[in-house]
Structure formats: structure tokens, C-alpha cells
Amino acid sequence: MDVSTDFSVAIAGAGLSGLCLAQYLMRAGIDVHVYERDPGPFVRQQGYRIILDRYGLEALRESLPRPLYRLALTTGDEPGGHVRFTDSRLRNAFTITFKIEPHATRQVDRLTLRSILMSGLDGRIHYGRSAVAVDDGPDGPWLRFSDGGSVAASVVVGADGVRSALCRQLIPDAGPANTAMAGVYGRSPLWRDGESVIPEALRTSGVLAIADRPGRAFFFTSMRFGESPREAFARVTPGSYAPTGDDYVMWGMLLRQEEVPMGVHGNLLALRELAARLSADFHPLIRRLVDTAELDATVLNLFAAGRRPRRWAVPRATMMGDAVHVMPPFGAHGGNTALRDAALLGRRLVEARASGEPVEDAIARYQDEMVPYAFRAVDTAAGMMRRLTGDASAPRWVLTRVLPRLHRVTVPEA
Ligand SMILES: Cc1cc2nc3c(=O)[nH]c(=O)nc-3n(C[C@H](O)[C@H](O)[C@H](O)COP(=O)(O)OP(=O)(O)OC[C@H]3O[C@@H](n4cnc5c(N)ncnc54)[C@H](O)[C@@H]3O)c2cc1C
Numbered sequence: 001m002d003v004s005t006d007f008s009v010a011i012a013g014a015g016l017s018g019l020c021l022a023q024y025l026m027r028a029g030i031d032v033h034v035y036e037r038d039p040g041p042f043v044r045q046q047g048y049r050i051i052l053d054r055y056g057l058e059a060l061r062e063s064l065p066r067p068l069y070r071l072a073l074t075t076g077d078e079p080g081g082h083v084r085f086t087d088s089r090l091r092n093a094f095t096i097t098f099k100i101e102p103h104a105t106r107q108v109d110r111l112t113l114r115s116i117l118m119s120g121l122d123g124r125i126h127y128g129r130s131a132v133a134v135d136d137g138p139d140g141p142w143l144r145f146s147d148g149g150s151v152a153a154s155v156v157v158g159a160d161g162v163r164s165a166l167c168r169q170l171i172p173d174a175g176p177a178n179t180a181m182a183g184v185y186g187r188s189p190l191w192r193d194g195e196s197v198i199p200e201a202l203r204t205s206g207v208l209a210i211a212d213r214p215g216r217a218f219f220f221t222s223m224r225f226g227e228s229p230r231e232a233f234a235r236v237t238p239g240s241y242a243p244t245g246d247d248y249v250m251w252g253m254l255l256r257q258e259e260v261p262m263g264v265h266g267n268l269l270a271l272r273e274l275a276a277r278l279s280a281d282f283h284p285l286i287r288r289l290v291d292t293a294e295l296d297a298t299v300l301n302l303f304a305a306g307r308r309p310r311r312w313a314v315p316r317a318t319m320m321g322d323a324v325h326v327m328p329p330f331g332a333h334g335g336n337t338a339l340r341d342a343a344l345l346g347r348r349l350v351e352a353r354a355s356g357e358p359v360e361d362a363i364a365r366y367q368d369e370m371v372p373y374a375f376r377a378v379d380t381a382a383g384m385m386r387r388l389t390g391d392a393s394a395p396r397w398v399l400t401r402v403l404p405r406l407h408r409v410t411v412p413e414a
Contacts, residue, residue: 007353010035010143010153012131012166016050017321017338018159019117022124024063024346030353033151034121035129035143037160041118042111042241048185048250048297049077049107049223051206056336057106059343065120071236072116074227075245076108081204085388088211088218090283095205107221111243112229119237131158132165134317141316155349155359156317159342162304164323171309171319176326179303179382181215181389182260183252183329184275187297188289190222190247197288198222198249208388209282215259215389218279218286220251251289252329253278254389257302264300271298303328305382308375312367315360320345325374327381330388337377341370 009025011018014036025032052060052072061069080100085093098105118125130146134156144150158166167175190196196203198220206221225245233242253275264270275290275298306325312318321338345366352362 007031007359008033008153009155009157009349010141010151011157011159012143013037013158013160013164013321013323014041014118014125014127015159015161015321015338016113016117016335017342018157019114019121019125020059020063020339020342021157021159021320021346022121023065023068023117024343025349026121026124027063027065028346028350028353030349032124033153034125035131035145035151036125036127037130039128041114041125041127048110048187049221049248050110050113050335051105051107051332052076052339053105053332053336055340059336059339062343063339063346064116067236068116068119071232072108072113073106075112075116075229075232076106076226077224078204078226079104079106081105081107081206083206083208084202086207086209088209088282088286090207090209090285093210107223109223109225109229109243109245112225112245115229115233115241115243116237119240130165131160133169134158134166134314136314136316141314154316155363156314157345158317158319158323159321159338160323162322162326164319166317166319167323170313170317171311171324172313173311174307174309174324176304176306178257179305179328179385180256180258181254181303181328181385182257183219183254183301183303184271184278185250185252185297185299185301186272186275186290186293188249188251188292188294190224190249192292196222197285197292199285209286210388211281215254215256216278217254217389218251218282219254220249220286220289222249223247249289251286251293253290260300260302268295268298271300301329303385306375306378308371309367312364316363318345318363318367320370324370325378327378328385330381330384331377333377333381337374341366341374344369 008031011034014034022032083096133144135142141156142150143156210217224247228245229242320341348362348366
């Protein structure tokens with residue numbers, strides 16, 4: 001493909017949205033480079049799965065070459081499935097069922113998705129480059145790095161995720177607010193001695209088990225790869241890095257931030273012990289998941305919620321994803337909204353190139369469209385978090401006391 005070099009885009013952050021935008025622009029022949037803080041592509045465990053909804057899938061379909069999009073689908077879990085809300089003993093309160101359609105909501109492994117999003121971007125992702133600021137020069141913006149270097153581009157995009165370094169400068173009146181909740185996340189093998197540790201009744205379910213005590217809940221879901229990434233990657237993108245494809249259970253112990261002990265950040269053993277202590281009164285299946293967790297995949301996440309930006313400080317710079325609208329992980333909107341941003345911004349920039357529209361106007365149009373849908377998602381996720389983990393006693397009583405008694409036991413406590 002011919003790449004035009006009179007118009008260039010510099011993206012800070014090689015996460016879901018940054019890579020998706022890079023794919024979109026590459027396909028349109030735009031000169032794009034991605035600058036990532038991590039020293040290499042797979043230095044951090046990004047071992048959990050992600051649910052893609054119609055927005056995320058549509059964004060990937062629009063941005064990726066067709067074989068890569070199909071790779072995301074074939075290596076993903078089967079479409080459809082359920083989300084079950086239960087009490088701490090896994091007695092069902094109510095269930096949400098996803099439709100089974102070719103492009104319906106489905107789970108994909110995050111590491112596999114990231115690997116797919118990197119395919120074909122060789123030489124365009126620059127590792128060990130930590131963005132610190134955007135300078136607004138007379139000929140356009142410059143992206144500045146912590147190592148003292150900088151690059152000029154026609155457009156700079158901040159896609160540097162939660163706790164973005166560029167956020168304070170580009171959207172000075174916004175920035176994320178802390179919430180009361182946190183999660184210790186882990187990953188455990190799905191198969192033991194040839195048998196699934198998740199009973200058949202929950203095979204295609206994500207489960208949120210809500211404890212009697214406000215602010216305490218446990219989430220888990222199994223990730224089964226459709227086609228093995230190794231085989232599928234060898235066929236479609238030979239030579240690119242393919243994750244192992246071992247099925248797993250992803251889980252999260254939800255707790256209040258005030259319950260997070262000092263000094264556990266990054267201390268994997270202490271984090272797993274914390275999850276084990278807090279899950280002591282839960283169903284034995286839940287306790288087993290925590291006991292069998294892979295230590296190096298245990299992470300602490302302090303939930304935050306972005307605030308609506310009213311002012312964008314640099315006309316040729318903008319932001320996408322968690323960097324502008326981080327949200328608590330309730331409802332699986334964060335990554336989907338980030339991918340939606342990437343496809344939308346890609347579309348607006350490519351249209352501007354074709355029509356001669358000033359790029360500042362195209363960016364402003366992207367921002368005017370993105371802010372309403374993204375902050376609707378933030379509000380939805382924050383509202384869901386409050387309802388499911390907050391202090392309000394009536395809904396909690398119905399969820400954890402009334403509804404479970406009306407339904408059959410989902411998983412016997414054998
Ligand atoms: C436990 C959990 C489960 C989730 N499940 C779902 C789900 O099922 N569905 C869903 O839609 N969403 C889910 N999310 C949310 C989703 O993961 C995020 O919303 C999504 O990753 C945001 O994408 P992004 O591109 O904005 O940022 P990221 O994917 O986080 O990427 C940001 C990148 O920027 C890099 N970076 C950071 N600082 C700098 C810097 N200064 N300079 C250069 N690079 C930098 C980072 O290293 C990273 O690579 C979940 C989140 C969590 C925590």
C-alpha cells in the first residue's frame with residue numbers, strides 16, 4: 001500500500017484504541033506511528049478476556065483487514081451466553097441472555113486481540129516511548145516523550161489509557177474521579193485432570209455473585225478459545241506472536257477501596273491472599289478459583305470514572321478510550337467504547353483528507369459525537385456499580401435474599 005507522508009498521525013499508547021486507529025489509518029494509506037510506554041509488546045500480563053459487543057465488533061470490522069477480523073472471531077469464544085446474578089452461594093437471582101447471531105456479543109482473549117491488532121504494523125509501533133506532553137507549534141502539534149525526544153505530526157492522539165499523562169493537558173477541566181470500589185483480578189486454569197472446573201450449568205455464563213455485605217461481590221467467567229490462536233495465526237499471519245490458547249477462568253473479587261491494605265499494589269502474593277480472605281464465605285467453587293489462580297496474572301484495579309470534557313486545549317490533538325472516559329468495569333462498555341472511538345476518529349480523519357475539510361473541524365466533529373455516547377456509557381457503568389455494590393438496602397435485600405430463594409440452586413455445594 002502507498003502511504004502518503006504529507007499527513008501524519010502520532011498516537012500515544014498501543015492499547016486497544018491506539019492500535020485499532022492505527023489499523024484504520026494504515027488501510028487508508030495514512031502515515032501513522034504509535035508510541036508505547038512499555039518496553040516491548042507483551043511485557044505485561046493482559047490475561048483477561050474482554051466481551052465485545054456490537055459497537056466493538058463493528059469498529060474492528062471497519063478497521064481491520066478482513067482476514068484479521070475473521071481471526072478475532074474464530075479464536076474467540078462462541079457467541080451468545082448469559083450473565084447471571086446470584087447470591088454468594090451461587091443461587092440464581094436473575095439472568096441476562098445474549099442473542100446468538102453471527103456478529104453477536106462474544107468473548108475474546110485480550111492478549112490475542114492485541115496481537116491481532118498489532119499485525120501488519122511492523123516498524124510503526126515504537127516501544128519504550130512514554131509520552132508526557134503535546135506542544136502546539138505553528139505548523140502543528142509535537143508529541144513529547146520522557147526521554148527528551150519529540151515527534152511532529154499533523155494530528156496527535158492520546159490513547160494512553162487510564163491515568164493518561166496527556167489528559168491533564170489536553171482536557172484540563174476533566175480527568176477521572178475516584179470511585180469507592182476496587183477489584184482484585186485473577187486467572188485460573190479452566191481444565192483440571194481433563195475436566196472443566198466450571199460446571200455445565202455455567203458453561204456459557206458470566207456470574208456476578210453478590211454478598212450480603214455492601215460492596216462485596218465476586219465475578220467469574222470462562223474463556224474458551226474457538227480455534228487455537230497458534231493454528232489460526234500460523235494460517236492467517238505467519239510469524240506473528242500467538243498466545244498459547246489455554247482456556248481459563250477470569251475472576252474478580254470486588255471490594256471497597258478503603259479495604260485495600262497499604263502496600264499490596266504489585267505484591268502478587270498479598271493480592272491473592274486478600275482475594276482468598278475476602279472470598280472465605282463464598283461458594284466453594286469460588287474459593288477454589290482463587291486458590292488455583294496463576295500468581296503472575298493477579299492485578300489490583302482501583303475503579304475510576306471519567307468526567308465530561310468541556311474544553312479541548314489543542315485543536316490538532318485529541319483523545320480516545322480510557323484516557324478520556326475511563327469507567328468502572330460494569331456492563332463491558334470500556335473497551336467497546338474505546339474501539340468505537342478509534343473507528344469514528346479514523347473515519348472523520350479519512351473523510352477530511354478526501355474532502356479537504358480542515359483537520360481541526362474533523363477532530364471537533366469526532367469530539368462532539370464521542371462525548372455523548374462515551375459518557376452515557378460511563379454513567380451506565382457507574383450506575384450499575386452503585387446498584388450492585390452500593391449501600392441501598394432494598395435492592396440488595398431483593399437481590400441477595402428474595403430472588404435466590406425463588407430459584408433453584410445453580411451449583412450444588414459438593
Ligand atoms: C478487569 C477488567 C475487565 C474488563 N472487561 C471489559 C470487557 O469485557 N469489555 C470491555 O469493553 N471493556 C472491558 N474492560 C475495559 C477495557 O479493558 C478498557 O476500557 C480498554 O482497554 C481501554 O482501551 P484504551 O485503548 O483506552 O487503553 P488501553 O487498552 O489500556 O491501552 C493504553 C496503552 O497506553 C500505554 N500507555 C500508558 N501511558 C502511556 C504514555 N504516557 N505514553 C505512551 N503509552 C502509554 C499503556 O501501556 C497501554 O498499552 C475491562 C477492564 C478491566 C480492568
